Amino acid sequence: MITRIHHVQITVPKQAEAEAREFYCGVLGLPEIEKPESLKGRGGFWVQVGAAQLHISTEDGMNRLATKAHVAYEVDDIDFWQRHLKAHGIEIKESVPIPGHCRFEFRDPFGNRVEMIQPMCE
Numbered sequence: 001m002i003t004r005i006h007h008v009q010i011t012v013p014k015q016a017e018a019e020a021r022e023f024y025c026g027v028l029g030l031p032e033i034e035k036p037e038s039l040k041g042r043g044g045f046w047v048q049v050g051a052a053q054l055h056i057s058t059e060d061g062m063n064r065l066a067t068k069a070h071v072a073y074e075v076d077d078i079d080f081w082q083r084h085l086k087a088h089g090i091e092i093k094e095s096v097p098i099p100g101h102c103r104f105e106f107r108d109p110f111g112n113r114v115e116m117i118q119p120m121c122e
Contacts, residue, residue: 007046007053008071012110014043014058021045023109024056027088028073049073064111072115078102081116 012020024030030047044057054071075081082092085106095103095115102121106114 005052007055009055009057010071010112011057011059011062011064012044012108012112014060016110017043017045017056017058019109020056024054027085027090030054064113065107068113070105070113070115072103072117075116075118078104078116078118078121 021032024047025032030049033046033048033053035044035046042057044055047054047056082104086092090106090108093105095105098117101117101119103115103117105116108114
C-alpha cells in the first residue's frame with residue numbers, strides 16, 4: 001500500500017543552483033536539508049516541505065515551459081503568497097477553479113510550474 005509522498009524532484013539548469021537555492025530557501029522559505037554523502041557529488045539540494053521533501057536537481061537541455069508537470073503547495077493564507085510572490089517579481093496565473101479550493105499557479109525562475117492551493121477558502 002502506498003501511504004504518502006516521500007519526495008518530488010524538479011530540475012533547474014546546472015548553472016542556476018545558487019539562484020534556485022535563493023528562490024526555494026529564501027523566497028519560499030523552505031528549509032534546506034542535508035543530502036546523503038553518496039549523492040552530494042551530483043549537485044542540487046533538498047528542502048523539507050511539511051512531512052515531504054522537494055529534491056532540486058540540476059539538468060540542462062530541458063524545456064520546463066512545455067510541461068504541465070508541477071508541484072502543488074498547500075498553504076493557509078493564499079492571499080499572502082500571491083502578494084509575496086508578486087513582490088518578488090513572479091507572474092501569477094489564474095488556475096481552473098476546483099470546488100472548495102482557492103488556487104493559483106506560477107512558473108519558478110527556471111520555468112517549473114508551481115501551484116499554491118488553499119482548501120475551503122472563500
